[in-house]
Amino acid sequence: MCGIVGYVGPRQASGVLIGGLTRLEYRGYDSAGIAIMSHTGLEVVRRFGKLVNLASAIGETPVPGTIGIGHTRWATHGRPSEENAHPHIDCTGRIAVVHNGIIENYMDLREELSATGHMLRSETDTEVVAHLVESYYDGDLTAAVSRAIKRLDGSYALGIVHLDHPETLVAARKDSPLIIGIGEGENVVASDIPAVLEYTREVLVLHDDEVATVHADSVHVQALDGTDVSDPEMMHVEWDLDAAEKGGYEDFMFKEIFEQPKAIRETLRGRMCEGGDIQLSELDMAPEQVALINRVFIIACGTSFHAGMVAKTLIEGWARIPVEVEVSSEFRYSDPIVDDDTLVVAITQSGETADTLAGVREARDRGAKVIAITNVVGSRVTRESDGVIYTHAGPEIGVAATKTFTAQIAALYVLALKLAQAKGTVQQERIEHLWSELSRMPDLVETILEDLDGLKECADEYVGANSSLFLGRGIGVPIAMEGALKLKEISYIHAEAYPAGEMKHGPIALITEEVPVVVIATQGHTYEKVVSNIQEVRARGAQVIAVATHGDDDIRRHAEHVLYVPATTESLSAIPATIPLQLLSYYIAKARGCNVDQPRNLAKSVTVE
Numbered sequence: 001m002c003g004i005v006g007y008v009g010p011r012q013a014s015g016v017l018i019g020g021l022t023r024l025e026y027r028g029y030d031s032a033g034i035a036i037m038s039h040t041g042l043e044v045v046r047r048f049g050k051l052v053n054l055a056s057a058i059g060e061t062p063v064p065g066t067i068g069i070g071h072t073r074w075a076t077h078g079r080p081s082e083e084n085a086h087p088h089i090d091c092t093g094r095i096a097v098v099h100n101g102i103i104e105n106y107m108d109l110r111e112e113l114s115a116t117g118h119m120l121r122s123e124t125d126t127e128v129v130a131h132l133v134e135s136y137y138d139g140d141l142t143a144a145v146s147r148a149i150k151r152l153d154g155s156y157a158l159g160i161v162h163l164d165h166p167e168t169l170v171a172a173r174k175d176s177p178l179i180i181g182i183g184e185g186e187n188v189v190a191s192d193i194p195a196v197l198e199y200t201r202e203v204l205v206l207h208d209d210e211v212a213t214v215h216a217d218s219v220h221v222q223a224l225d226g227t228d229v230s231d232p233e234m235m236h237v238e239w240d241l242d243a244a245e246k247g248g249y250e251d252f253m254f255k256e257i258f259e260q261p262k263a264i265r266e267t268l269r270g271r272m273c274e275g276g277d278i279q280l281s282e283l284d285m286a287p288e289q290v291a292l293i294n295r296v297f298i299i300a301c302g303t304s305f306h307a308g309m310v311a312k313t314l315i316e317g318w319a320r321i322p323v324e325v326e327v328s329s330e331f332r333y334s335d336p337i338v339d340d341d342t343l344v345v346a347i348t349q350s351g352e353t354a355d356t357l358a359g360v361r362e363a364r365d366r367g368a369k370v371i372a373i374t375n376v377v378g379s380r381v382t383r384e385s386d387g388v389i390y391t392h393a394g395p396e397i398g399v400a401a402t403k404t405f406t407a408q409i410a411a412l413y414v415l416a417l418k419l420a421q422a423k424g425t426v427q428q429e430r431i432e433h434l435w436s437e438l439s440r441m442p443d444l445v446e447t448i449l450e451d452l453d454g455l456k457e458c459a460d461e462y463v464g465a466n467s468s469l470f471l472g473r474g475i476g477v478p479i480a481m482e483g484a485l486k487l488k489e490i491s492y493i494h495a496e497a498y499p500a501g502e503m504k505h506g507p508i509a510l511i512t513e514e515v516p517v518v519v520i521a522t523q524g525h526t527y528e529k530v531v532s533n534i535q536e537v538r539a540r541g542a543q544v545i546a547v548a549t550h551g552d553d554d555i556r557r558h559a560e561h562v563l564y565v566p567a568t569t570e571s572l573s574a575i576p577a578t579i580p581l582q583l584l585s586y587y588i589a590k591a592r593g594c595n596v597d598q599p600r601n602l603a604k605s606v607t608v609e
């Protein structure tokens, strides 16, 4: 996720900006840049790669000046490169902009701006902001920024400077965080608290649709209509740097679990057009071409493989195309039946997993079209595939995948709906109903995250377990598998997942009072069957933890613990059902004293076979 730092005050801005951006390095980035208002004009320095490249460029040719903006970029639109690095400037070179977020309507705005003579130089969505401010500017920078952002659809945190106002920095936000550290005779704008802690612990929290005009000794906050916000939210920060990097959460994993509503929202953003068409230009296929697809192969590893299994249920159910899901390391050596009527979907959060990349090459050699689903712009899979669908989860630092998993499922919902729409296998009315349910997903996840009491208590009871069983049916099978994977990855408790109906054919022999059984028992067409399976394990002494739908009071009779999730359509239940399992694993692992962010023997990206 991009980092923003802006400075106004008596110090040399370049040092403050580099220092602040260094404090945001943990967020991950691929390039960096600063813009400083110096006596010679607006100086912009940008470099691809790590901050050290930018710092050494500034070291060689210092950029004096006491007001400026800086940025570390995590690419979303346009590959990682110096040209796409921020800050971006307008045609006159007098306005500079740094941005965090996604501007959905940037293509329309680019066209409009180009048609009126603006020269856009990068592939980014951000650059349109500089040109919009330029076109609306008539001497009042704050007013121009307010007018410009009214034109933006999507999310943004922005820092903007203009040479005509050598003592002013304008900041604004919507759906992307931005704070202002209030110092003594200096102010520091930043996307996150660690960047300001060296200067102050007093922080103004900018809200959505607020625009701040920042000077060295004042901050003036306005609403978009120009009215004053007289009591902006202030907070005093108690955290140390380590806690601040984690946003006050104990671990990155925990923070990332809480970032899921945003990750899902960003991944779904802009995917439904006004006319009811699912927008997925990345597929780059006309409906007639989609009609020719007679098989989908999904390849992936680890958690991404489980997202692939969820997608199988969706694509088969909605688009009626047969889907095979294969772990990449098997696919590549399996002489797969893949030809040019096969669509291969490679799911990999890192975009660098060696086996998945090898599978992509194998599939393309056999004539298949390959679509990658990844979280990392510019990663290898994006260069080796025919099309890329990005999840917009932001960098994930915890080794065990959480927010990238639910964002992958969100992206796969979009893909499955698109295939169904192109094939005409689901009526438009139903597509729109599913879409409106899908749009509620971030809110549903939020409600689960708001009530953690029962979860902690439940986790406390199973801290001493040595082995566990996870059961589900239908879409609940991959969720059970992901729940089991999470538990074994971070708590080192043996966890096995099985389709609930298959349990009698083996795992039932393992059941004792010491083996907790986690069952996905959300509402669906096999609910009664799942309840029967629960009775089977309980008859053998098992302790049952059920993930069930709010309102299902009856399930309490069958389980020691019930983890409730909000009701949704059965096919969309994968995301809500996942959240309590992530948290259960987290709390058990913490109580066992495990390092949840860096579990033993595991790597975030497995670049070897």
Ligand code: G6P
Binding pocket: 301, 302, 303, 304, 347, 348, 349, 350, 351, 352, 353, 356, 399, 400, 401, 602, 603, 604, 605, 606
């Ligand atoms: C590693 C990670 C997992 C991840 C898997 C696949 O094992 O620890 O969290 O699910 O790789 O990674 P990918 O980047 O291809 O999704």
